[in-house]
Amino acid sequence: MIVSGFTIIRNGVLYAYPFKESILSILPLCDEMIINVGKSSDNTLEVIRSINDKRIKIFESEWDMSLTGGKVLSVETNKALKKCTGDWCFYIQGDEVLHEKYSETVRDAMIRYSDNKRTEGLKFRYEHFYGSYNYVQDNYRNWYFRETRIIKNSVNIVSWGDAMDFRHKDGSKLRSKDIKAKIYHYGWVRPPLTLIQKRRDFEKIYTAGEEAERNILRFENYDDMGNLRKFTETHPLVMTERLLNSNWDFDAKIDQQKPDWLRKILIFMHPLIKRIKKIHNKNKS
Secondary structure (H helix, E strand, O other), X not given: OOEEEEEEEOOOOOOOOOHXXXXXXXXXXXXXXXXXXXXXXXXXXXXXXXXXXXXXXXXXXXXXXXXXXXXXXXXXXXXXXHOOOOOEEEEOOOOEEEOHHHHHHHHHHHHHOOOOOOOOXXXXXXXXXXXXEEEEEOOOOOOXXXXXXXXXXXXXXXXXXXXXXXXXXXXXXOOEEEEEEEEEEEEEOOOHHHHHHHHHHHHHHHOOHHHHHHXXXXXXXXXOOOOEEEOOOOOOHHHHHHHHHOOOXXXXXXXXXXXXXXXXXXXXXXXXXXXXXXXXXXXXX
């Protein structure tokens, strides 16, 4: 069984992405690591080269930032995916990290489903850190709960939309298995001024012109504060230095968060609500 890791990154230092930690977190599971580095205005490329591992294969790409709807992200992800030579392809985004405690679980899942032709991908649960490394989102109505991050190497499987998903080329969904492993998402944990700048710049990837400018004017750094809970477990070891160097204040307003009993009801109801909506939309069509 050969495993290809792959990722994309552009201006990772400028926007304070934990991209080096992201790469290092899955590297022990990979026989090769394909990295698409967009032309950057910082030293992102040098940071990746400093890892100095023979499994890492870097290529530079000129990203078309005029594409809207986040499509540039899937276009560039697919460029990296096409260079993967493994049986399995493990995708990790620049603000995602795999905890080492899940490494054996992930490896065992790849072995178990390797010859299962009905399984096309492996799906992870998510832990969304918010504001600081001490708090996570507990709102599954607004935040994605599971995503496929490992896929079988197939010409018929591609990165989709804004690279949050993989599908068949015709848009149909993959047959993915849930595994008992989590991806730690740190996209909302960075110095506040860097976070707001990143949000403003990335809005132009999704929308354009006056619409983008209107959305940017409404941005606040922390506009989803109702469902935070204290994180009481450990972070991945690769994140140690970044945690030590975090030096900003974040008020989680824990006393203003929704009570635990209400969150549990909302979490329980979430899949049921999704199912009802799906049936309703199917009946409408």
